[in-house]
Amino acid sequence: MAHGPAKGFTRWLYTTNHKDIGSMYLWFSFAMFLLGGVFALVIRAELFEPGLQIVEPEFFNQMTTMHGLVMVFGAVMPAFVGLANWMIPMMVGAPDMALPRMNNWSFWILPFAFMMMISTLFMDGGGPNFGWTFYAPLSTTYAPPSVTFFIFAVHIMGASSIMGAINIIATIFNMRAPGMTLMKMPLFVWTWLITAYLLIAVMPVLAGVVTMMLMDIHFGTSFFDAAGGGDPVLFQHVFWFFGHPEVYIMILPAFGIVSAIIPTFARKPLFGYSSMVYATASIAFLSFIVWAHHMFTVGMPIAGELFFMYATMLIAVPTGVKVFNWVTTMFRGSMTFETPMLFSIAFVILFTIGGFSGLMLAIAPADFQYHDTYFVVAHFHYVLVPGAIFSITAGVYYWLPKWCGNMYNETMGKTQFWLAFIGLNVTFFPMHFVGLAGMQRRVPDYNQFFADFNMISSCGAFLFGAAQIMLLYNVIATIRGGKKATAEVWDNPEGLEWTVPSPAPYHTFTTPPEVK
Amino acid sequence: MVNVISRLTAWLSSSTLCLSSLLLSSYALAQEAGRSTINMPVGVTPISTEVYGLHMQMFWWCVGIGVVVFGVMFYSMIVHRKSNGAKAANFHDSTTLEILWTVIPLVILVVMAFPATSTLIKLYDTSESDVDVVITGYQWYWKYEYLGEEVSFFSRLSTPQEQIRNQATKGEHYLREVDEPLVIPVNKKIRFLVTSNDVIHAWWVPDLAVKRDAIPGYVNESWAKVNKPGVYRGVCAELCGKDHGFMPIVVKAVPEEEYTVWLADRREQAEKIKALTGKTFTLDELMVQGKQVYTKACVACHGVNGEGGVGKAIAGSPIATGDIAAHLDIVVNGSKVNLAMAAYKDTLSEVDTAAVLTYQRNAFGNNTGDVVQPIDVLNFKQGK
Numbered sequence: 076m077a078h079g080p081a082k083g084f085t086r087w088l089y090t091t092n093h094k095d096i097g098s099m100y101l102w103f104s105f106a107m108f109l110l111g112g113v114f115a116l117v118i119r120a121e122l123f124e125p126g127l128q129i130v131e132p133e134f135f136n137q138m139t140t141m142h143g144l145v146m147v148f149g150a151v152m153p154a155f156v157g158l159a160n161w162m163i164p165m166m167v168g169a170p171d172m173a174l175p176r177m178n179n180w181s182f183w184i185l186p187f188a189f190m191m192m193i194s195t196l197f198m199d200g201g202g203p204n205f206g207w208t209f210y211a212p213l214s215t216t217y218a219p220p221s222v223t224f225f226i227f228a229v230h231i232m233g234a235s236s237i238m239g240a241i242n243i244i245a246t247i248f249n250m251r252a253p254g255m256t257l258m259k260m261p262l263f264v265w266t267w268l269i270t271a272y273l274l275i276a277v278m279p280v281l282a283g284v285v286t287m288m289l290m291d292i293h294f295g296t297s298f299f300d301a302a303g304g305g306d307p308v309l310f311q312h313v314f315w316f317f318g319h320p321e322v323y324i325m326i327l328p329a330f331g332i333v334s335a336i337i338p339t340f341a342r343k344p345l346f347g348y349s350s351m352v353y354a355t356a357s358i359a360f361l362s363f364i365v366w367a368h369h370m371f372t373v374g375m376p377i378a379g380e381l382f383f384m385y386a387t388m389l390i391a392v393p394t395g396v397k398v399f400n401w402v403t404t405m406f407r408g409s410m411t412f413e414t415p416m417l418f419s420i421a422f423v424i425l426f427t428i429g430g431f432s433g434l435m436l437a438i439a440p441a442d443f444q445y446h447d448t449y450f451v452v453a454h455f456h457y458v459l460v461p462g463a464i465f466s467i468t469a470g471v472y473y474w475l476p477k478w479c480g481n482m483y484n485e486t487m488g489k490t491q492f493w494l495a496f497i498g499l500n501v502t503f504f505p506m507h508f509v510g511l512a513g514m515q516r517r518v519p520d521y522n523q524f525f526a527d528f529n530m531i532s533s534c535g536a537f538l539f540g541a542a543q544i545m546l547l548y549n550v551i552a553t554i555r556g557g558k559k560a561t562a563e564v565w566d567n568p569e570g571l572e573w574t575v576p577s578p579a580p581y582h583t584f585t586t587p588p589e590v591k
Numbered sequence: 592m593v594n595v596i597s598r599l600t601a602w603l604s605s606s607t608l609c610l611s612s613l614l615l616s617s618y619a620l621a622q623e624a625g626r627s628t629i630n631m632p633v634g635v636t637p638i639s640t641e642v643y644g645l646h647m648q649m650f651w652w653c654v655g656i657g658v659v660v661f662g663v664m665f666y667s668m669i670v671h672r673k674s675n676g677a678k679a680a681n682f683h684d685s686t687t688l689e690i691l692w693t694v695i696p697l698v699i700l701v702v703m704a705f706p707a708t709s710t711l712i713k714l715y716d717t718s719e720s721d722v723d724v725v726i727t728g729y730q731w732y733w734k735y736e737y738l739g740e741e742v743s744f745f746s747r748l749s750t751p752q753e754q755i756r757n758q759a760t761k762g763e764h765y766l767r768e769v770d771e772p773l774v775i776p777v778n779k780k781i782r783f784l785v786t787s788n789d790v791i792h793a794w795w796v797p798d799l800a801v802k803r804d805a806i807p808g809y810v811n812e813s814w815a816k817v818n819k820p821g822v823y824r825g826v827c828a829e830l831c832g833k834d835h836g837f838m839p840i841v842v843k844a845v846p847e848e849e850y851t852v853w854l855a856d857r858r859e860q861a862e863k864i865k866a867l868t869g870k871t872f873t874l875d876e877l878m879v880q881g882k883q884v885y886t887k888a889c890v891a892c893h894g895v896n897g898e899g900g901v902g903k904a905i906a907g908s909p910i911a912t913g914d915i916a917a918h919l920d921i922v923v924n925g926s927k928v929n930l931a932m933a934a935y936k937d938t939l940s941e942v943d944t945a946a947v948l949t950y951q952r953n954a955f956g957n958n959t960g961d962v963v964q965p966i967d968v969l970n971f972k973q974g975k
Contacts, residue, residue, distance in 0.1 A: 125765065126757040132833045206830045212807065213790040213832060217730075217930060301808025307791060308806060342673070344683040372793060372828075373804045374811035377715045381708060388700045392693055399692045402660060406667045409679040420668070424661065431653035438703070440638075440710040441646045443802045444631055447793060447828040508629040513797045515828045518836030520755065522765050524628065 079581055088183070091175035092581065093160045094478075096182050100157030101471070103185060105547070107149030108464075110193070112540050114142035119502075119536040121519055122529050135519035136204035137196060143207025147325065148232045149189055151463045155328040156181075156239045158470050159267050161478065163243060165572040165579065166261045168252025168588045173245035181238035188231035195221035206517060208318065211299035211310040215291045222292065226285045233278040240271035240278075252571070254590035258349065261570055263331030265352050269359045270327045273320045276363075280317040284310065308373050315366035323362040325459060326426075327355060329466035330397060333419045336473050337401055339568040340416035341408030347400040354393035354400075361390050371442045380439045387437035391430065398427055411566075414488030418469035421496050422461050429457030432507065450510025456503045468495070468546060475553055476560035480578030483553040491549060494542035501535025632797050635819045635844070639800035641710045648706070652699065714800075717812040720782035722775060728785075728792030728805035728827065731834035734937070735773045738784070742857040745938055746771045748837050755837075767824040772841035776850035777817050785811045788937075790832060796825030796842055804829055817844040868941045868965040874949065877962060881950025884943045889951075892931065897955035902932060906955035915961060918948055919971045936972060941965040 080086045080095065090096060117138045121129045130138065160178065164171055172178045195202035200219035203209065214222060247260070247268050260268075287310075290296040297303025299310045330351075338345045345351065367375060367383040375383075401423050410416070432454040436445050445451055476482050505528035514525045521529065560577040571590070575583050626632060633643045671677040723738035729745075736743035749770045753759035762768070775781050785794050787805035795802040799815040817823075825840035845853070872880075892902030897911075905911050910918050922944060925934030935944065948963040 125761060127755055128757060132836065136830070136833065136835075204832075210791055210830070213830065217790050217832060301806075305808075307808065341671075342679040343681065346683050347685075347689055348683070350689045372802050373806065374809060377711065380711060380715075384707065384711070385704060388704065391700060392696050395696045396689065396693060398660060399688075402664045402667075403688070404683075405664065406671065407677075407680040407682075408667065408671050409673045409677045410668060410671055411673045420664075423664070427657070427660065431657065434653060435646065435649045438645055438649055438707045440642050440707055440714050440800075441649065443714070444642055444646065444797060444800055446802055447795075511631045512626065512628050513632070513826070515795070515826050515836075517830045518826075520766060520836050522767050523761060524626070528628070 089179070091171070091179050093164050093172045093175070093178065094579065094581065096172075096178050097157045097160030097162075098478075099182055100153050100160055103182075104150050104152075104154035104157060107145050107153070107189065109543065109547075111142050111145035111150055112543060114138045114145065116536060116540055118142060119533040122521070123533040124530060125521055125523050125526055127520055130519065132519045133201060133204060136206075136517065137202045139517050140203045140206050140209075141193070141196065144192065144203070145189070146459075147207060147321070148229075149185075151325045151459070151467070152236060153185060154467045155267075155270070155325075155463075156236075158263075158328065158332070158467065158474075159239075159243055162474065162572060163246055163264055163267060164250065165575065165583055166264050166570055167247060167250060167255055168571050168584050168590065169246060169250035170582060170584050172242050173249050174242045177238050178242055181235045181242065184231050185235050188228045188235070191224050191231075192228035195219075195224050198224070208314060209288075210314075211288060211291070211307050212301075215288050215299055218292070223289065226289050229285045230282055233282045236274050237278050240274035243267055243271040244275075252584070252587040252590050258352070259590060261331070262334035262345065262348070262351055262355075263328065266327040266329075266331035266334075266355050269355050270324050273324050273327070273359055273362065277317040277320045277324075280313060281321075284313040284317065287313070308370075311370050311373060312367065315369045316363075318369065319366040320359075320362040322455075322458075323358060326462045327359065329422070329462050330355060332466045332470040332473075333401065333422050335570065336415045336419040336469055337404050337423075339473075339565050340413060340419075341405045341410050342566060343404060343408040344569070345400070346403040346406075347396070350396055351400055354396045357393040358390060361386065361393070365390065368437060368439075368442070371439050372446050384437060384439040388434065391434050391437075394430055398423060398430075413472075413485060413565075414483070414492055415469045415473035417489060417492045417496075418465045418472065421492070422465045422469065425457055425461030425465070425499070429454055429459075429462065432457065445510065447516050448510035449506040449514045449516060452516055453503050453506035453510060456506070460499055460503065465495070471546075471550065473565075474572070475550065476564045477572060477575075477577050477579055479554045480560055480576075481553050481557035482560050482564075483549055483557065487545065487549045487552075491542050491545040494545065495539060498535050498537075498539030498542055502532050502539055503535070505529075505531050505535075634798040634800050635817050635821065635823065636799050636815045637818070638710070638714050638815070639798060641706075641713070642800045645706055645710055649703065652703065656699075714813075717782050717814045719780065720814060721779040723782045723784060724773065724775070725784045725786070725810075726773075726794050726805065728787040728789075728794065728831065728838075729938075730789050730832050730933070731827075731838040733773075733794070733827075733838065733840060734788075735771075737854070740854060740858065741861060742854060743861075744771050744857070746773065746841070748834075748839055750837075764824070766837065767826070767839045767841070769839055769841045772822070772843040774843045774845060774850060774853050775815075775817065776847040777820050777844045779847065780814055780816045783813045783815070785813065791829050792827045792831045792838070793829035794825070794840060795828040796823050796840055798823040799825075799842065802828055817842075820844050820846060864940050864942060868969055871964055871966075872945070872962075874953070874960075874962050877946045877949040878953060880942070881946035881948070882954070884939065884947040885950050885954075888935065888939065888943075889947065897951070897957075905951050906957065908957075911951045912957050912959055915948070915952075915963060915967075916971070918952070919944075919963070919968065922948060923968070923972060941968040941972070944968045 121135055198221040200221060202221055203225045205214040205218060247264060287298040291298050291300060297305035299305050299307050301307060334345055334351060365383060365387045368387040436442050436454060472483060472488055509525045509528045514521055562576050563573050564577060571588060631643055631646055633640055725736040725738060727734040732745055732747040734745050746769045749768045750766050754761045754765060785803040785805045787807045792805040793802055794805055801813045801815050803811045803813045821844055823842045827835060827838045892900055893905050894900050897905030910921060923936045926932035942965045945963045945965040945968050952959045952961045
């Protein structure tokens with residue numbers, strides 16, 4: 076009965092196995108993470124000191140744009156889909172994803188989308204240079220010719236995400252083991268279920284907005300061209316109607332991962348499970364009615380400003396509930412601090428700091444000073460790097476022994492954590508200062524006034540980059556060998572994934588387990 | 592293991608020391624310049640002062656909440672660790688707690704919302720202004736137009752390329768200086784009407800707490816009442832293409848009498864330029880003037896000797912040696928196929944356009960002997 080995978084390259088090309096596809100997603104996203112990181116290092120190298128020394132402004136803009144696009148669509152989103160692929164079937168006691176062939180397809184179109192997008196860097200006129208938010212008309216009338224390739228690539232990425240989301244929803248609703256009621260599902264499954272709905276709701280909006288751009292560029296329409304009766308602000312409304320839920324797409328699964336790890340290492344059940352579920356759902360709902368807080372300076376009527384300010388401030392409530400629940404889970408536990416726990420604790424602290432600056436940004440009159448400065452850059456990196464990157468790293472360390480059957484090197488894991496933690500704070504904390512002091516985003520050069528903190532940021536960025544190479548080394552070394560892991564791996568962790576042997580067999584739960 | 596940790600701790604503390612000394616040195620620098628390197632300026636308008644107050648109030652709320660939350664967290668991380676022999680409790684639910692930590696933040700948020708709303712309402716009140724300035728964003732400079740005063744001019748970065756390219760020492764106001772600052776009177780309500788000619792820009796001066804997007808097809812309003820004479824510097828805040836980082840803003844706030852004199856002076860200059868349009872110039876006069884205009888407006892793309900670069904070569908160019916009307920068309924209206932060749936109908940006066948055309952048609956070995964007069968340019972612009 077038990078048969079292993081096929082041999083050679085076709086194993087990966089034709090596979091419908093959720094574990095294989097999960098691994099491919101994770102490797103792909105790590106490759107994109109390194110590439111996006113190289114783009115970031117080009118930016119930080121240019122900003123090491125005032126003056127233009129390494130790249131021209133034109134190329135600098137391509138770097139900021141590609142860094143954002145690659146990190147959002149290439150690194151963070153596929154990494155979460157990879158973790159979902161690996162873990163959701165095992166967590167709900169299913170043999171595989173509900174739609175395995177579509178699963179293969181949704182992965183394999185991604186590398187092509189990114190090859191196309193990255194190839195624009197080598198085209199005449201350069202790649203996308205209008206920021207990852209690609210505001211019209213800079214991205215339409217004034218865009219380089221390669222913008223058409225960018226639009227097509229975004230369409231493919233969107234299709235991939237939508238297919239992945241459908242698959243996850245179908246799996247969760249149809250493939251749960253007997254007794255696995257919705258309110259017994261691990262939080263990672265819950266947060267992904269909600270994320271999948273967000274994806275299905277907003278990826279078509281993104282597809283819509285890039286299609287409108289395509290029409291403006293090639294077919295003579297004027298959706299966003301004021302001279303033709305169109306409206307550049309319409310672009311921003313449509314984009315952020317996608318864009319704001321998008322940032323929650325990048326954080327909700329992270330909540331799930333951390334909610335799995337903290338109880339394990341606190342040796343105490345997650346505090347307030349049901350309130351965590353409701354808080355996630357509330358955040359998802361609120362994410363649809365706050366989009367214009369990215370646009371406080373476009374000249375909305377004051378009623379609009381007030382509505383979006385109040386709605387945005389409200390997000391602090393369910394997010395606060397989550398943080399309080401994690402802290403209370405730790406309280407009176409019996410804690411140990413293995414690498415996944417270190418990353419998770421750093422997640423809670425740094426994500427909360429990012430949340431604080433988010434609360435400040437929500438205050439519309441103050442946002443007139445913060446908007447489009449490095450303060451915003453600091454804010455979203457504080458929520459995204461500890462939020463998405465740290466949680467993914469925590470998840471990788473936490474489940475890696477389950478995936479490959481070997482324990483990773485704990486000393487190296489902890490060293491990597493401290494390097495990444497220090498690197499992150501040294502890079503992004505000074506950005507709060509330069510932003511408040513008046514340095515705007517997306518510029519290749521600046522006054523000497525901002526020089527010290529920029530130099531510190533650049534040093535931190537290279538340190539952070541080095542830490543990621545260490546992660547790569549540790550993961551490869553663990554796959555190749557190491558102390559054998561037990562089925563449970565950790566000290567009495569909760570969840571069905573720990574009931575199967577380590578490494579998890581190629582096919583798990585061919586007969587569904589009974590959940591009490 | 593212990594070894595690694597102790598080594599790490601040592602390294603950490605030494606790097607913290609390094610960092611803090613750096614912080615101190617930049618703080619000292621900030622003191623000299625009179626600006627904070629780590630915080631928002633209080634600014635010089637009633638709104639900017641209120642915004643600063645809001646910002647600090649929010650900051651201290653966050654610090655307070657942070658101290659409580661992280662306090663509890665670090666307490667349990669230190670006390671409730673397995674290596675201390677801590678035994679795990681088993682509680683995992685408390686409706687009372689959940690309600691409590693939903694309601695308390697909600698109350699704090701309501702407390703925060705009141706002052707924010709009141710400031711926002713004031714910020715939006717652009718009525719009863721004393722001076723109206725139309726601000727238009729261009730790739731990559733600003734145009735200021737005093738409504739009803741017939742005074743308008745462009746304001747561009749004045750930092751020399753050599754400083755940007757690290758071939759000369761950077762001045763104090765590197766990238767934050769312009770050829771012609773916006774001049775406004777103090778203690779008067781200035782209304783800014785912000786729009787754009789091409790892509791979206793954003794006009795931001797931190798000391799005025801004014802940031803408004805300049806959007807083609809829109810006119811956004813904002814206002815400031817500066818209470819202290821001085822020079823206030825800002826930047827374009829919205830990514831607008833290649834030279835987004837190189838289109839600063841300088842606002843000079845002066846006492847009212849000084850402003851009136853300045854305005855009269857500008858008006859007189861404008862009249863003079865207008866009068867010159869009717870005058871007939873000699874070839875030599877136009878060549879001298881044309882060279883100056885060329886150095887300012889054309890040289891970046893077309894080269895010092897008209898050899899081209901980003902733009903096409905002027906030397907021997909079929910346009911610069913051919914039909915005058917076609918030459919006028921591309922300079923006045925810009926290129927239809929290549930957006931980098933902008934339209935100069937607003938940015939160059941009739942005299943400057945005539946001079947630069949004459950220069951291009953006679954310099955770099957073009958030697959056509961053609962003389963273009965300002966009146967020809969005016970006629971062309973009016974479609975005659």
